[in-house]
Amino acid sequence: xxxxxxxxxxxxxxxxxxxxxxxxxxxxxxxxxxxxxxxxxxxxxxxxxxxxxxxxxxxxxxxxxxxxxxxxxxxxxxxxxxxxxxxxxxxxxxxxxxxxxxxxxxxxxxxxxxxxxxxxxxxxxxxxxxxxxxxxxxxxxxxxxxxxxxxxxxxxxxxxxxxxxxxxxxxxxxxxxxxxxxxxxxxxxxxxxxxxxxxxxxxxxxxxxxxxxxxxxxxxxxxxxxxxxxxxxxxxxxxxxxxxxxxxxxxxxxxxxxxxxxxxxxxxxxxxxxxxxxxxxxxxxxxxxxxxxxxxxxxxxxxxxxxxxxxxxxxxxxxxxxxxxxxxxxxxxxxxxxxxxxxxxxxxxxxxxxxxxxxxxxxxxxxxxxxxxxxxxxxxxxxxxxxxxxxxxxxxxxxxxxxxxxxxxxxxxxxxxxxxxxxxxxxxxxxxxxxxxxxxxxxxxxxxxxxxxxxxxxxxxxxxxxxxxxxxxxxxxxxxxxxxxxxxxxxxxxxxxxxxxxxxxxxxxxxxxxxxxxxxxxxxxxxxxxxxxxxxxxxxxxxxxxxxxxxxxxxxxxxxxxxxxxxxxxxxxxxxxxxxxxxxxxxxxxxxxxxxxxxxxxxxxxxxxxxxxxxxxxxxxxxxxxxxxxxxxxxxxxxxxxxxxx
Numbered sequence: 157x158x159x160x161x162x163x164x165x166x167x168x169x170x171x172x173x174x175x176x177x178x179x180x181x182x183x184x185x186x187x188x189x190x191x192x193x194x195x196x197x198x199x200x201x202x203x204x205x206x207x208x209x210x211x212x213x214x215x216x217x218x219x220x221x222x223x224x225x226x227x228x229x230x231x232x233x234x235x236x237x238x239x240x241x242x243x244x245x246x247x248x249x250x251x252x253x254x255x256x257x258x259x260x261x262x263x264x265x266x267x268x269x270x271x272x273x274x275x276x277x278x279x280x281x282x283x284x285x286x287x288x289x290x291x292x293x294x295x296x297x298x299x300x301x302x303x304x305x306x307x308x309x310x311x312x313x314x315x316x317x318x319x320x321x322x323x324x325x326x327x328x329x330x331x332x333x334x335x336x337x338x339x340x341x342x343x344x345x346x347x348x349x350x351x352x353x354x355x356x357x358x359x360x361x362x363x364x365x366x367x368x369x370x371x372x373x374x375x376x377x378x379x380x381x382x383x384x385x386x387x388x389x390x391x392x393x394x395x396x397x398x399x400x401x402x403x404x405x406x407x408x409x410x411x412x413x414x415x416x417x418x419x420x421x422x423x424x425x426x427x428x429x430x431x432x433x434x435x436x437x438x439x440x441x442x443x444x445x446x447x448x449x450x451x452x453x454x455x456x457x458x459x460x461x462x463x464x465x466x467x468x469x470x471x472x473x474x475x476x477x478x479x480x481x482x483x484x485x486x487x488x489x490x491x492x493x494x495x496x497x498x499x500x501x502x503x504x505x506x507x508x509x510x511x512x513x514x515x516x517x518x519x520x521x522x523x524x525x526x527x528x529x530x531x532x533x534x535x536x537x538x539x540x541x542x543x544x545x546x547x548x549x550x551x552x553x554x555x556x557x558x559x560x561x562x563x564x565x566x567x568x569x570x571x572x573x574x575x576x577x578x579x580x581x582x583x584x585x586x587x588x589x590x591x592x593x594x595x596x597x598x599x600x601x602x603x604x605x606x607x608x609x610x611x612x613x614x615x616x617x618x619x620x621x622x623x624x625x626x627x628x629x630x631x632x633x634x635x636x637x638x639x640x641x642x643x644x645x646x647x648x649x650x651x652x653x654x655x656x657x658x659x660x661x662x663x664x665x666x667x668x669x670x671x672x673x674x675x676x677x678x679x680x681x682x683x684x685x686x687x688x689x690x691x692x693x694x695x696x697x698x699x700x701x702x703x704x705x706x707x708x709x710x711x712x713x714x715x716x717x718x719x720x721x722x723x724x725x726x727x728x729x730x731x732x733x734x735x736x737x738x739x740x741x742x743x744x745x746x747x748x749x750x751x752x753x754x755x756x757x758x759x760x761x762x763x764x765x766x767x768x769x770x771x772x773x774x775x776x777x778x779x780x781x782x783x784x785x786x787x788x789x790x791x792x793x794x795x796x797x798x799x800x801x802x
Contacts (some may be wrong), residue, residue, distance in 0.1 A: 174204065174208060174211065178204050178207065178208065181200050181203070181204055182200070182201075182204060182213070182214065182217070184200060185197045185200035185201050185204075185217065186217065188200070189217065189220065189221055189224070192224075194221055194224055194225055197217075197221055198218070198221050201214055201217055201218045201221065202218070205218065210237075210241050211241070212238045212239075212241040212242035212245060212248070213238075215234050215235075215237045215238035215241065216234070216235065216238040216245070216247065216248045216251070218234050219231045219232075219233075219234030219235040219238060219248075219251065219252075220251060222234060223251070223255055226495075228255060228258075228259055231255055232252065232255060232256075235248055235251060235252040235255070236252070239252070244275060246272060246275060246276050246279070249268060249271060249272045249275075250272060250279075250281070250282065252268055253265050253268030253269050253272065253282075253285065254285055256268060257285055257288060257289050257292075258493070259493055260292070260490075260491050260492065260493055261491070262289045262292050262293050262491075263293075265285075265289045266286065266289050266290070266293075269282050269283075269285065269286040269289065273286075278309055279309070280305075280306045280307075280309035280310035280313055280316070281306070282306075283302045283303070283305040283306035283309065283316075284302070284303065284306040284313060284315065284316045284319070286302040287299045287300075287301075287302030287303040287306065287316070287319060287320070287323070288319060290302055291319065291322065291323055291326075294469070296323050296326050296327050297327070299319075299323045300320060300323045300324060300327070303316045303317075303319055303320035303323060304320065307320065312343050313343075314340045314341075314343040314344035314347060315340070315344075315347070317336050317337070317339050317340035317343070318336070318337065318340040318347055318350060320336045321333045321334070321336035321337040321340065321353075321357075324336055325357060328639060330357060330360060330361050330639060330641055331361070331641065333357060334354065334357050334358065334361075337350060337353060337354050337357065338354065341354065348383040348410065349383055349384065349385055349386045349407070349410075351370075351373065351374055351377060351384040351385055352374055352384055352385025352386050352389045352390065353385075353386070353389070354370075355367070355370050355371070355374060355385070355389055355393070356386075356388070356389035356611060358370075359389065359392060359393075359610070359611040359613075359614070360609075360610055360611045360638070360639070360642065361610070361639065361641035361642050361645060362610055362613060362638075362641070362642040362645040362646050362649070363641070363645055364614070364615045364645075364649075367614070367615065371393050371394065374390070374393070375394060375396075375399060378390070378399055378402050378403045378406065379399065379402060381402075381406065382406075383406055383407075383410060385403055386403075386407055386515060387400065387403050387404050387407050387514075387515040387538070387540065387543075388515060388516060388538070389611070390403050391539065391540065391687070391688045391711070391713040392611055392612050392614065392685075392687065392688040392713075393614070393687075394687065394711075395686070395687035395709035395710050395711050395714050396710065396711065397540070397541075397561050397564035397565075397710055397711040397712065398564050400540050400541070400564070400711055400712075401540075401541050401543060401564045401565070401566065402543075403543075404515065404540060404541050404542055404543025404544075404566075405543035405544075405566070406543070407515055407543065408515075408521065408542055408543040408544035409543075411521045411522045411525065411544075412522065412525040412544070421502050421527065421529065421530050429457075429458075429459060429460055429461045430459060430460050430461070430507045430508065430781060430782070430785050431460070431461045431463065431504065431505055431506045431507045431508070432455070432460050432461070432462050432463065432506070432507070432508050432510060432781060433463045433464075433465055433501055433504070433506035433508070433509045433510065433528065433529060434448075434452070434462070434463070434464050434465065434483075434510045434512055435465045435467060435497075435509060435510065435511055435512060435513070435520075435523065435524075435528070436464070436465070436466065436467060436512035436513055436519075436537070437466075437467040437468040437513055437516075437517065437518035437519055437520070438468075438512065438513065438537070439464060439466045439470060439476055439479050439486075440468075440470035440471070440473060440475065440476055441473055441475055441476075443691070443692035444512055444513075444536060444537055445475050445476070445479060446475065446580060446583065446669060446692070447536065447577065447578050447579060447580060447692060447695075448512070448536070448578055448580075449475065449478055449479060449482065449580045449582070450578070450579075450580040450581065450582050450770040450774075451578045451580075451770060451773065451774050451777070452464075452479065452482035452483060453482045453582075454770055454771055454774040455774060455778070456774075456775075456778060457484075459778065459782075460778065460781070461484045461485075462482075462483050462484050463483060463484060463485045463486075463487065463504065463506060464479065464480075464483040464485070464486040464487060465487050465489050465497060465500075465501065466486065466487065466488045466489065466490065467489060467490060467497075467513070467518060467519070467520050467523075468490050468518050469488070469490045469491075485504075487500070494520055494522040494523045494525075494526060495526050497520070497523045497528065498523050498524075498526030498527065498528040499526075501523075501528035501529055502527075502528065502529070506528065506529040507529060507530060507531060507785060507788075508529055508530075508531040508532075508533060508781055508784060508785065509524065509528040509529035509531070509532045509533065510533045510535050511524055511532065511533065511534055511535065511537070511542070511547070512535060512536050512537045513537040513538065514534055514537045514538025514540075514542050515538050515540075515542060516537050516538055519537065519538075521542070521544075524544070524546055524547060525544070525546055527546060530788050531548050531549070531784050531785065531788055531794075532546060532547050532548050532549075533547070533548065533549045533550070533551065533567075533570075533784070534547050534549065534550040534551070534567055535550070535551040536551070536576075536577070536578070539691065539711075539712040539713040539716060540565075540711065540712045540713060541564065541565040541566050541567060541712075542566070542567065543566050544566060545566060547566065547567050548567060548568060548784070548794040549567050549568050549569070549570045549780075549784060549794060550565055550567035550568075550569055550570070551570050551572065551576050551777065551780065552569050552570070552571060552572070552576050552712070553571055553572050553573070553574065553575055553576045553719055553723075554571055554798075555575070555715060555718055555719035555722050555723075556576055556712055556715050556716065556719050557569055557571075557712065557715075561710065561711075562796065564711075567794075568794040568795050568796045568797075569796040569797075570780040570783070570784065570796075570797060570799065571796070571797065571798040571799060572773075572776050572777060572780065572799055573776055573798070573799055573800060573801045574723045574766045574767065574772075574773070574776070574801075575719045575720050575722075575723040575766075575767055576719065577691065577695060577716065577719070577720060578770065578773050578774075578777075579695055579699070579767065579768050579770060579773070580770060581768050581769075581770055582770075583669065583670060583673070584668075584669075584670040585670055585674070586668070586670040586671045586673065586674035586675075588671055588674060588675075590671075590674060590675040590677075590678060591678075592678050595661075595663065595675060595678055596661050596662075596663075597632065597634065597661055597678060598630070598632060600630075601630045601631055601632055602628055602630070602631040602632075602680050602681075602745045603631070603632055603634050603678060603679045603680045603681075604621070604624065604625075604628075604631060604632070604633050604634065604679070604680070604681055604682075604683050604741070604745070605633075605634040605635075605676060605679035605680075605681070605682045605683070605697070605702065606621065606633060606634070606635055606636075606682065606683045606684075606685065607634075607635070607636040607663070607676065607682070607690070607693050607697075608636070608684070608685045608688075608689075608690045608693050609636070609638065610636075610638035610639070610642040611688075612685040612688040612690070613642075613646070613685055614685075615649075616686075616734070617685055617686050617707075618646070618649060619653070620734055620737060620738050621633055621683060622649075622650060622653035622655050623653075623738055624683075624738055624741045624742055624745070625655050625659055626653070626654075626655065627742045628741075628742060628745040628746065631659070631745060632659045632660070632661050633659060633660050633661070633683075634661045634662075634663055634678075634679055635660060635661070635662050635663065636662070636663055636665075637662040637663055637664050637665060643662055646660060647660060663675070672696075673696055673699065673700050674700075676696070676697060676700050676702060677700045677701060677702065679697070679702050680702075680745070680751065681702070681703055681704075681705060681741065681744055681745065681751065682694070682697040682702050682703065682704040682705065683704075683705055683741060684704055684705060684706035684707065684717050686706075686707040686709060686714055686737075687709045687711060687713060687714040688713045688714065689706055689713060689714055689715070689716045689717040689718075690704070690716075690717060691716045691717075694706070694716065694717045694720050694721075695720055695767070698720060698721075698724055698758060698762075698767070699762065699768065701755060701758050701759055701762065702755075702758075703726065703729055703744070703751065703754045703755060703758060704717060704720075704721065704729060705729050705731065705737065705740055705741055705744070706718055706721060706729060706730055706731065706737075707731050707732070707733070707734065707736075707737045708730050708731070708732055717730075718730045720767060723765070723766060723767040724758070724761055724762075724765050724767045725757070725761050725765065726754060726757065726758065728754075729754070772801075776799050776801070777799075779799045779800075780797075780799050783797055783799070
């Protein structure tokens with residue numbers, strides 16, 4: 157969030173001059189304000205205002221004081237009064253605009269920035285914050301133009317370069333984004349989490365130059381407590397739950413509410429139904445939405461009331477319409493501050509707040525630092541600990557978090573009896589018929605499929621894939637089309653291993669999820685990534701009847717596919733080393749009878765497997781919610797527990 161700029165020091169030279177005593181008092185008040193002694197500063201400013209009720213500078217400083225005390229409504233009124241006296245005061249206008257931005261009143265903030273630009277068109281900070289407001293409104297191209305203007309006025313504005321990188325990344329202009337990040341890093345090597353973002357962006361392009369040294373540097377910085385990397389990028393780079401927890405703690409501390417924290421609300425004992433609030437930026441065309449849709453629909457309305465808090469303004473779509481209908485209340489909160497969202501949750505007496513985003517894009521994790529509910533739960537969106545002591549539980553299963561790794565999670569664990577991952581068996585079936593020919597696949601060759609996101613592919617797993625292709629004559633690797641740079645880099649990597657680039661086939665994105673699920677049935681065997689497994693990708697392949705070969709590691713993200721395979725009854729597809737993974741892939745590709753047995757078993761199990769039984773999953777997770785609520789109601793601290801089969 158933008159910081160309020162300090163007021164000008166040449167207060168004495170303004171048109172509304174104070175006498176000598178008032179001026180000295182004003183300086184004392186300013187020093188107290190800058191030192192954080194806000195109450196004493198307030199008294200001084202009010203005393204001066206009694207004798208000079210229309211002094212623009214005193215009104216301005218009182219507004220800053222109110223903003224620092226988080227009395228935002230009063231701050232805005234005082235800024236307005238100051239501007240009535242002196243409408244050309246750029247500093248007041250900037251503080252007002254920046255406060256509107258912090259309050260997520262983006263359109264009003266933009267109007268204020270436009271007014272400043274008309275008065276003084278060459279202030280880099282104005283264009284920088286204008287760009288931030290445009291980013292929040294998803295007006296990405298305009299945001300880039302604003303950042304460009306800020307940089308032209310101040311070429312050393314590292315944060316403008318950094319945020320320009322964010323905007324260009326959103327536009328999928330990845331090389332330009334990378335250049336912007338690197339230029340920001342040259343100016344300020346200590347920008348929070350920028351090191352990790354650079355590595356993550358390169359991973360999205362499958363650009364592995366100097367990757368080992370960059371990962372080693374990230375590990376060292378994280379282990380030394382530096383704000384070098386956000387959490388998501390580390391999941392695809394290191395299979396070390398201890399390091400991931402350190403990174404999560406650092407990141408969570410950065411997101412925490414800076415101010416006097418709200419005390420945890422108490423459980424309302426007289427309500428008949430437990431109120432569950434699901435918080436997400438992904439109530440849209442997104443894997444989280446597809447996985448959870450039936451869970452929301454299946455909740456027992458005799459025991460629970462279900463609320464959605466939608467954190468991002470998303471367009472209406474088929475899945476969003478379905479989600480809206482599945483909740484008792486679907487609340488759009490994208491224009492509210494984090495504290496306002498938490499206050500709303502508390503006013504609605506939400507008993508259990510479920511964070512479906514964690515440390516992922518647009519998740520607004522700070523909401524939970526305000527204590528949105530008496531019980532707060534980390535579920536689904538982020539595969540790992542969130543590193544915050546105000547998150548009480550994480551939803552998992554015994555495959556995901558074995559006893560020996562429970563100390564790597566800040567939250568207490570609610571162990572579900574099967575897989576922790578929900579599924580929607582009501583998803584539509586495609587009416588299309590796909591052929592290998594039209595999908596660019598050879599008719600009579602063995603097709604390995606790897607549809608995980610490009611950033612999950614690293615050189616260690618890719619070299620194994622190339623060795624598998626070398627051993628299985630004529631086979632092809634079917635990859636999800638990510639971006640042109642990933643495609644080019646993977647193709648070049650294949651050449652290094654003497655693999656004909658034509659043996660890498662890239663699947664174009666299909667508009668409808670049901671068509672994607674139908675088309676992927678053309679694959680013979682899916683190859684998982686490591687250390688960040690496929691989650692939705694894995695369960696989608698299993699639902700389509702395609703066996704998935706995985707490598708199980710130590711961290712949450714590297715154990716999800718093993719959890720799914722265990723639950724569906726195919727543990728022989730779980731390996732624990734690169735050597736075993738490579739050997740098993742070659743064996744399955746070379747033994748059609750063995751592979752066919754696996755496919756038949758999947759076909760038999762799919763209609764009856766607990767992995768695809770949404771009703772059973774819902775009852776089990778509800779038992780978890782009831783246990784959490786019971787602990788809280790009885791005044792007990794959260795503790796890890798296991799749910800027996802409903």
